[in-house]
Amino acid sequence: MKTDWHSKLQRMLQVWAFSLVIATILYAFQPEKPYGPPVVYSILIGTFTWAIIDLGRDLFPSSAETGWPQGIAGLGLVLGGIAGGYFLGFLIADKLCVFFQFYPAGPAPEREGQLRLSILISGLAGIAGSYYFYSRSKSAYLQRKMTEATNHASEARLKLLETQLEPHMLFNTLANLRVLIATDPQRAQVMLDHMIAYLRATLGASLSATHTLQAEFDRLRDYFELMAIRMGPRLRYTLELPPELAQHPVPTLLLQPLVENSIKHGLEPKVEGGRITVSARHEGDALVLEVLDTGVGLAGTDEDRPGFGVAQVRERLASTYGTSTAIELVANGSGGTRATARFPYKS
Incomplete structure (x- = not known):
């Protein structure tokens, strides 16, 4: 299946925008904490989740027509993408935050207390984002099918008109020929x-x-x-x-x-x-x-x-x-x- 990199880039930018919205909402509830960490975590978790799901779906033959894996493969890809994206994104974001001195090195009990919340937010955001892109993909597929059906109907109508036209010309010519045969x-x-x-x-x-x-x-x-x-x-x-x-x-x-x-x-x-x-x-x-x-x-x-x-x-x-x-x-x-x-x- 040919990969549409332009569409994938568009979806990645949408994921980044969505991740910034989540980071901003988290910051709004905790304005006393720095804005940088939520942005880093949200962007990285969102990017890895998008990469696993969006790039991974091209590996499934069942997604060739609709753009999304069918059946249990689609559900497994989403769940695997959310879990893998959270693990990789959280791991790298944690190291970056320590490197940029957002957090001190070593265990941080106050951060560990937010682990369940971050998992919940990542899961809900991953499901919501996947459903959004799935709906867009399905809508585009149905629209494509409607356009194909309309084109086929137009072609069939045109062929019908042509089949009416050819005999009409032939009958007129034969009628003229019949007159000339006698005269x-x-x-x-x-x-x-x-x-x-x-x-x-x-x-x-x-x-x-x-x-x-x-x-x-x-x-x-x-x-x-x-x-x-x-x-x-x-x-x-x-x-x-x-x-x-x-x-x-x-x-x-x-x-x-x-x-x-x-x-x-x-x-x-x-x-x-x-x-x-x-x-x-x-x-x-x-x-x-x-x-x-x-x-x-x-x-x-x-x-x-x-x-x-x-x-x-x-x-x-x-x-x-x-x-x-x-x-x-x-x-x-x-x-x-x-x-x-x-x-x-x-x-």
Whole structure:
């Protein structure tokens, strides 16, 4: 198990602070006696107790997951740490106090009378401190498990959305292919070849939850070429991807539902067709992806225009980035529709 020395240092400093509090309380009840001895005893006993327990728990395999030994091993470590810490700390502190002339050398009956009190205080402080650190460790473990469960749930939700998206695109393409088979078999053959090449190129990428914007735009270009077989000159497109954003990660197939919306509800109902422009830009701490079409616009489409595409993109962004996302579908001033997705930019 890898040792987190930063956390151990933090706990040691907390033990020292706790030991100073105990020494101060003892001094407050006996102000006629010097402050130095309680500080020395408290610091040394606390340090040795911490060292035995905190460093010793890394030796138990059962503490690998929760950070604390399980069962009787944990209880034994605490009791052994308190006893060992008291013995070593008291022994060294006694010699230091004599060396610095806090106490005279030799037996001291008045100090021996406080032995039971010091043992009681050390035991109670050791148990209280161990319980505090155990509670912190358990709380961190439970929080870590909750975060893992949340991440797994988000990943499962994202995978579910992806499994919904792939068949949706495939069914739309097959429906278009079915029409071409009856009306133009030669173009249907070309479209089938493009579809096979597209699916082969996207199969590997679909196994990952994210890919680069460059990969996203490359797949959109393949999809546009596939749709152009059926729509011919009625479908024109432009892809605008700044080089500095090419490697930015995004969920796979993020923009395709919006492009499908633009084709189905914007360009297809328009006799002369139109153009779709897909662009990416960086605004402040956000990445903005936009799909703009010159189709019939919102007023000339079905009431459920946002439908599958916008809902898919909204849910996938929420699953990946949480609440710091936005997607809107608005009428373009010069005609057509503008779909904009905004989510955190990762430098």
